[in-house]
Amino acid sequence: MAHLQLKKLVKRYPNGFEAVHGIDLDVQDGEFMVLVGPSGCAKSTTLRMVAGLETITGGEVRIGERVVNTLAPGRRGIAMVFQNYALYPHMKVKNNLSFGLRLAGRPKDEITAATAEVAEILEIESLLERLPKELSGGQAQRVALGRALIKKPEVFLFDEPLSNLDAKLRASMRVRITDLHRRLKEEGRPATVIYVTHDQTEAMTMGDRICVMKDGHIMQVADPVTLYDKPENAFVAGFIGTPEMNLIPADLSIAGSHSLKIGTQTIGLQDTLASRIQASADNSEVTLGIRPQHFHLVDDGTPDSLTGEVSALEFMGHEVYLHVNVEGHSLIVVVPGEEYDPSKVRGSKVTLKVNEARAHIFDQASGKNISLT
Amino acid sequence: MTVEVANSSIAEDMDRVNRQIARRQKINSMVRYVLLIAVGFVMLYPLIWLVGASFKTNSEIFTNPGFWPKEPTISGYVKGWQTSTPYTFGHFFWNTFLIILPKTIGTCISASLVAYGFARFEFPFKRVFFSLLIATLLLPNVVTRIPQYLLFRDMGWLDTFLPLWVPSALAGDAFFTFMLVQFLRGIPRDMEEAARVDGANSLQTLWYIVTPLLAPALISVALFQFMWTMNDFLGPLIYLSSVDKFPVSLALKLSIDTTEAFDWNQILAMSVLAITPALIVFFMAQKYFIEGISTGGVKG
Ligand SMILES: Nc1ncnc2c1ncn2[C@@H]1O[C@H](COP(=O)(O)OP(=O)(O)OP(=O)(O)O)[C@@H](O)[C@H]1O
Numbered sequence: 001m002a003h004l005q006l007k008k009l010v011k012r013y014p015n016g017f018e019a020v021h022g023i024d025l026d027v028q029d030g031e032f033m034v035l036v037g038p039s040g041c042a043k044s045t046t047l048r049m050v051a052g053l054e055t056i057t058g059g060e061v062r063i064g065e066r067v068v069n070t071l072a073p074g075r076r077g078i079a080m081v082f083q084n085y086a087l088y089p090h091m092k093v094k095n096n097l098s099f100g101l102r103l104a105g106r107p108k109d110e111i112t113a114a115t116a117e118v119a120e121i122l123e124i125e126s127l128l129e130r131l132p133k134e135l136s137g138g139q140a141q142r143v144a145l146g147r148a149l150i151k152k153p154e155v156f157l158f159d160e161p162l163s164n165l166d167a168k169l170r171a172s173m174r175v176r177i178t179d180l181h182r183r184l185k186e187e188g189r190p191a192t193v194i195y196v197t198h199d200q201t202e203a204m205t206m207g208d209r210i211c212v213m214k215d216g217h218i219m220q221v222a223d224p225v226t227l228y229d230k231p232e233n234a235f236v237a238g239f240i241g242t243p244e245m246n247l248i249p250a251d252l253s254i255a256g257s258h259s260l261k262i263g264t265q266t267i268g269l270q271d272t273l274a275s276r277i278q279a280s281a282d283n284s285e286v287t288l289g290i291r292p293q294h295f296h297l298v299d300d301g302t303p304d305s306l307t308g309e310v311s312a313l314e315f316m317g318h319e320v321y322l323h324v325n326v327e328g329h330s331l332i333v334v335v336p337g338e339e340y341d342p343s344k345v346r347g348s349k350v351t352l353k354v355n356e357a358r359a360h361i362f363d364q365a366s367g368k369n370i371s372l373t
Numbered sequence: 374m375t376v377e378v379a380n381s382s383i384a385e386d387m388d389r390v391n392r393q394i395a396r397r398q399k400i401n402s403m404v405r406y407v408l409l410i411a412v413g414f415v416m417l418y419p420l421i422w423l424v425g426a427s428f429k430t431n432s433e434i435f436t437n438p439g440f441w442p443k444e445p446t447i448s449g450y451v452k453g454w455q456t457s458t459p460y461t462f463g464h465f466f467w468n469t470f471l472i473i474l475p476k477t478i479g480t481c482i483s484a485s486l487v488a489y490g491f492a493r494f495e496f497p498f499k500r501v502f503f504s505l506l507i508a509t510l511l512l513p514n515v516v517t518r519i520p521q522y523l524l525f526r527d528m529g530w531l532d533t534f535l536p537l538w539v540p541s542a543l544a545g546d547a548f549f550t551f552m553l554v555q556f557l558r559g560i561p562r563d564m565e566e567a568a569r570v571d572g573a574n575s576l577q578t579l580w581y582i583v584t585p586l587l588a589p590a591l592i593s594v595a596l597f598q599f600m601w602t603m604n605d606f607l608g609p610l611i612y613l614s615s616v617d618k619f620p621v622s623l624a625l626k627l628s629i630d631t632t633e634a635f636d637w638n639q640i641l642a643m644s645v646l647a648i649t650p651a652l653i654v655f656f657m658a659q660k661y662f663i664e665g666i667s668t669g670g671v672k673g
């Protein structure tokens with residue numbers, strides 16, 4: 001059983017820089033956990049501590065029942081796939097695949113069988129006699145995947161394995177990896193996965209759960225739907241979803257009826273949003289979070305709406321992105337292609353109604369979502 | 374019709390221009406090659422003369438300034454090989470071999486180990502140690518000759534091959550270690566990390582992963598060590614006293630010492646033989662050798 005736990009994990013590099021500040025994370029047996037976050041948020045550092053390639057400054061890593069802090073990487077029951085493949089350049093593909101098994105001194109026929117099996121799963125049978133430099137990027141990555149798979153590890157670690165591939169290949173490899181994960185589960189030997197990426201599409205499509213990190217802290221751990229619909233803080237809200245969620249500074253008052261003041265405009269809030277807001281948040285500076293898809297274009301003069309001016313316009317085919325300037329804040333509004341009114345061009349006035357059921361209010365100082373139910 | 378005419382005249386024009394360019398390139402490269410051959414000849418002339426003179430008789434060497442022998446003879450080789458000592462020249466080659474073999478192999482092994490340590494591991498006082506290594510690199514050899522001699526004398530190693538190869542086989546040649554450290558720094562660590570995840574310990578990683586990657590550099594190391602040892606004169610001169618232990622470099626000098634009238638043709642003939650192994654090894658390893666010193670890392 002490979003239940004993986006990080007407890008109060010800290011990493012301080014020799015130069016004194018603290019990259020990871022005591023994070024806690026539980027990855028269930030057989031779960032596909034994605035670590036995502038902007039560059040430099042210590043995703044790789046965290047992963048490498050789990051792998052044993054980086055020493056642990058504080059806290060512990062548990063795999064199954066064992067604390068593995070000081071165990072050599074080869075003894076942790078893990079396999080890792082690296083961003084730039086890290087194939088052994090002087091070994092043929094088949095020897096790359098079987099290196100670990102050969103080191104462990106497994107019998108020859110077992111190694112041959114295992115190599116054949118993995119090669120078949122990943123469709124690299126025809127490449128077995130080649131050297132890594134004779135492979136394309138996609139093929140090399142499949143070999144790297146095979147090298148991990150052949151060990152039948154309890155935990156798979158991926159560090160941005162697809163970021164060197166072109167978009168099309170990336171999409172197909174994504175499906176291949178999730179398929180593989182599901183297949184292992186169906187075969188009754190579920191593999192726990194930690195998958196590092198900075199690409200939120202990968203995160204959203206592949207992860208059972210996603211762990212969003214920032215500057216060595218975990219911002220939220222949740223399944224993709226929760227992460228999208230109920231971000232715990234403004235950072236997660238802004239990080240997940242394309243185009244980004246609009247985050248608009250506003251003043252909230254909840255004395256009497258709820259209302260938000262944005263610059264000179266004030267909108268009263270309906271119950272769908274008002275009832276969710278914590279009572280302690282009266283008269284506070286907040287941030288209104290609203291996804292570009294969650295605006296309606298309405299007629300001029302509609303009550304509780306925002307007016308602004310179109311500053312730029314991007315036509316994407318099935319939808320149109322309007323960049324709207326509201327009180328000095330630049331918002332993005334996504335309008336479905338068929339609803340787009342061609343008279344709305346650069347410079348024209350638009351009136352926007354916020355879909356309050358999907359809006360969030362964040363405390364401006366702490367960034368916390370104060371409108372979660 | 375007119376269009377076709379125009380087309381064909383354009384084609385002719387382009388043809389002419391192309392031919393002009395081709396001719397100019399030909400002349401260019403001819404000039405370049407003639408120059409290179411001329412300079413190359415000047416630089417190689419002493420070597421060519423040496424080979425030619427080794428087939429001359431002793432008297433012809435001083436009368437015929439050209440390099441082509443009038444009456445080629447191999448008597449220089451035959452007599453030179455006999456030497457004026459009880460041993461043939463083969464014996465001296467064997468002595469050289471006995472020094473070179475452990476020295477070269479030992480250097481490769483010890484220098485890789487030390488370089489691997491410096492390039493890949495963190496340990497206390499690493500910077501200090503590395504500075505020391507560089508310092509010995511900058512230290513002139515002569516400075517340590519006498520203390521070294523005294524040390525080896527106290528160890529009872531005089532008149533043995535040991536002082537000639539043991540220090541190098543214990544990574545005593547800072548230059549090679551430094552060269553390998555630099556080479557290793559240019560190699561990404563991912564492969565080694567992958568190997569560690571695959572279950573290899575440090576030594577296994579060194580042997581299965583790092584050494585193959587280091588191969589071009591190691592070949593350079595072996596080659597340099599081979600050539601330098603082959604040519605080393607001072608070391609054997611200081612530490613060896615009995616003739617039966619003399620390597621080739623000393624033996625050559627021997628024939629000058631012992632005869633009153635030098636048989637130059639014999640000396641030259643043996644000199645030709647003495648440089649032959651180095652030349653053969655160099656040409657065999659040329660490809661890797663040049664790769665090793667020029668790239669200093671892995672190609673993409
Ligand atoms: N060896 C090191 N010494 C000191 N600081 C380091 C070292 N390696 C990484 N860091 C720092 O630790 C932080 C986290 O680095 P890490 O490589 O884990 O980021 P990441 O989330 O993987 O980023 P990316 O998406 O760019 O790969 C960064 O601020 C980085 O500068």
Ligand SMILES: [Mg+2]
Nearest residue numbers: 043044045159
């Ligand atoms: Mg990274």
